[in-house]
Amino acid sequence: MARPLDWQLATVAGVHDETDAVRSFSLTLPAWTGHRPGQHVDLRLTSEDGYSVERSYSIASEPERAPEVDITVERIPDGEVSPFLHDVVVPGDRLEVRGPIGGYFVWEASQPGPLLLVGGGSGVVPLMAMIRHRARAGAMNPTRLLLSSRGPGEIIYREELDRLSATQDGFQVAHTLTREQPPGWSGYARRIDEAMLSEVLDPLGREARVYICGPTALVESAANALVRIGLAPSQIRTERFGPTGT
């Protein structure tokens, strides 16, 4: 069996547009050991002349989908890897992948109790793996996702989130749109702040486990606000997304 650190050749089984700038890729892995929701994979691209780059991408799919995993990639216009993935990669292509990697930013259905997930933009990706896993495992723990997006067209996984939110199994999603709101928008319309977190957290109670993922500024301000609200830092796990020259 391959170890998580060995590179293996994944086959692109499918591509799927999430928004104008965000696309998901389903990868089939020959020797997948299984992952836990929140973990990521490393991707390695190599040119004909041996030039090589590596990037980390959070896994978007639930472990139950193994040996297939989805990654969701935002196209960074001046990037090196994401434009390649968006503009060149098609089903049938093969990509070098290793993983799963990371055990810190992980939630599994075996962990009971209320769950608060806070995401900014493509920071929703590892949280989506948790949400999908939770639904597949039939967990009923009260769970809320607070998702910050710039505009209505930029909400990643919107339909699936709304559908899961309607299933009455304890999962609910709250959106905030920071730059542009459609007419009649009933969600939040500002950056995530203490009052917003307080409202979303209220039905879950102060004992909730919290996972925050997004740009560093969002992660910092959300984590600090939750501590001011009275949560212990040990309840909160964060993952910061920074530009890695992607």
Added chain:
Amino acid sequence: MTERFVTRGFVGRRSSGGPEDVASRIPPGQYITRDFPVLSAGPTPRTPLEQWTFTIQGLVKQPLSWSWQEFQALPAREWTVDISCVTKWTKLDMHWRGVSVDTLLEGVEIDDRAAFMIAWSDGGYTTNLPLPDVLNGQAFVAYEYDGAPLAPEHGGPARLVVPARYFWKSAKWIRGIRLQAEDEPGFWESLGYHNRGDQWREERYSGD
């Protein structure tokens, strides 16, 4: 190194060649970038200009320190230079304004034993250079880039610039230099990067 799988259609973000006069300005293994990438090993320091000083110490007869205002009053000039970072980008014709290390050292009497310059920065960063490599217009302390005050993420208020060496030698947030008889490898030189770092000889790593 294990065999790597070649990714179909991947070329990477590298120079696609270009005119001969440009090509001759690209050191081996580098690619041309038009933007100004930000690299950092730590948080960006925010020393208020009122508290900022620049100090020359070590093997000099009398240590010297300038306030920000005094530093601005030193003879400065414009520099247009090509810069190469060890992470493989090269940026041509970067416009700076600053004070040459020669000018800075005019204010002190240097001990004959001084052979190395250690640049140190807010945040604890250090880098080392042989004294002959920073004299005669080879290095300067810049406080303007492209006609504007040097931005904090690029090393402002002031950074060292040594165009003939990989850019890690151009210490951001510089606060002083120390002249020594003995060499003292800096933040990256002490962990595998080349002690001299000449991009034209592709001196990226120490000879391990």
Added chain:
Amino acid sequence: MATDVTTHDLMLDGNAVAGLLADLFGADVTVVPAKCATCGEVNAMGALHAYVRAPGSVLRCPICGAVMMRIVQTDRATRIEMRGIAYFRFERSGG
């Protein structure tokens, strides 16, 4: 302030170098607690602040900002310096 956003975004957390650390330790260490040799605070490796857009990777204490670990990969070797870490705490299996 735009500048702050830029700077801020350069900081990631220890998860960002999880693959690299796993290469070095042969196991995932993001959940392993590490004690800062400078201020004494204990944090999971995954919670350290990581600066990876640099000639090497630098992990800093999220409390005091001191350098806890530096990793440089050259063409021939990987160097890892840990003098900023007082100790790691690994769980014993079986116990």
